[in-house]
Amino acid sequence: MEPLEHNIETFEAYFLANLPVAPSFHPHYEEALQAMLKAGGKRFRPMLLLKVVEHLAPLLLEHALPVAASIEMMHTYSLIHDDLPAMDDSPLRRGHPTLHVSHDEVTAILIGDALNTHAFAVLASAPLSALVRIRLVEALAVSAGAGGMVLGQAIDCHFENQPLSLEALEFLHTNKTAKLIAASLKMGAIIANSGEEMEHALEAFGLKLGVLFQIQDDVIDATQTSQEAGKPTGNDGVKNSFTNLLGVKEALARRDGLATALCAEAQNIGGALGDDLARIVEMYFIKGM
Numbered sequence: 448m449e450p451l452e453h454n455i456e457t458f459e460a461y462f463l464a465n466l467p468v469a470p471s472f473h474p475h476y477e478e479a480l481q482a483m484l485k486a487g488g489k490r491f492r493p494m495l496l497l498k499v500v501e502h503l504a505p506l507l508l509e510h511a512l513p514v515a516a517s518i519e520m521m522h523t524y525s526l527i528h529d530d531l532p533a534m535d536d537s538p539l540r541r542g543h544p545t546l547h548v549s550h551d552e553v554t555a556i557l558i559g560d561a562l563n564t565h566a567f568a569v570l571a572s573a574p575l576s577a578l579v580r581i582r583l584v585e586a587l588a589v590s591a592g593a594g595g596m597v598l599g600q601a602i603d604c605h606f607e608n609q610p611l612s613l614e615a616l617e618f619l620h621t622n623k624t625a626k627l628i629a630a631s632l633k634m635g636a637i638i639a640n641s642g643e644e645m646e647h648a649l650e651a652f653g654l655k656l657g658v659l660f661q662i663q664d665d666v667i668d669a670t671q672t673s674q675e676a677g678k679p680t681g682n683d684g685v686k687n688s689f690t691n692l693l694g695v696k697e698a699l700a701r702r703d704g705l706a707t708a709l710c711a712e713a714q715n716i717g718g719a720l721g722d723d724l725a726r727i728v729e730m731y732f733i734k735g736m
Contacts, residue, residue, distance in 0.1 A: 461512045567587070632653040
C-alpha cells in the first residue's frame, strides 16, 4: 500500500469509528449529524496533517488522529453551509444529496453548527499537552473563523455577479479555501513541536497549495460532469472563479505553473517530508487522481 493511501485509510477507520453521537428522541438529528461525515471525500486536509506528523514526530501519529478529525469536521460544516439555499443552493455533495435536500434547511443549518462546535470539543480532548491543544484550537479558529474561511465565504457571496480583479480573487480564495489547508500543515508542525521556522514554512506552502486546490476545483466545475465530480458542475457562471476570470486554458496554465513551483518549494522544506509534499502535489494536481 502506498504511504499516502495508508494515512488516508488509517484516518478513515479512526474517523468512522468516532463519529459524533447525540442520542435523543429526535427522529433524524443523529443520522443527519453523521451523514455528510460518512459520505467520504478526499480527506485531503487530515492527510496533510498526518503526513507532517508522520515525518516530524511519528510516535505522536496516533495522538494526532483526533486533531485530523476536528479539521475534517470543520471542513464538512463549511460544505454543508456552502450548499445551503441562501448560498450555493446545491443539491449534491460527495455524490450524495445535500442535507437541506435529504432532510430540510433547518436541519442542515443546525448540523453545520453542531459540527463546527464539536470540532473544538474533539480538539480540546486530544491526548496532547494543554499548551499544544491551546495552540491547535487557536490555529483552527483563526483559519476557519472571522478572518479566514468565513470572510472568504462572505466575499464570495457578496460579489456574485460583480467580477473581481485577479488580486481580489486570490484574496477571496486564500481565505475561503487556502487558510484551512495551510492550518492543516501548520497544526501538524505544532503537534510535532518542530519550531516556528517549520511552522511558518509549512503554513506558507499550504496557502499556495490551497490556491492551487481552488484553481483545480474551478477547472473541474468548468470541464467535468456532475457525475464525474460528485457535485453539481457548470454552476459558477455568476461566481468569481479562476476559469471565469482567466478562461479554462489560462486557468490550466496557472494551475500547472503553480504546481511546478510548489514541487520545487517542497524540496526547500527538505527531507522526506519535502519529498512527500512534492509527491502530493504531483498526485493531486499534475497526474490527477
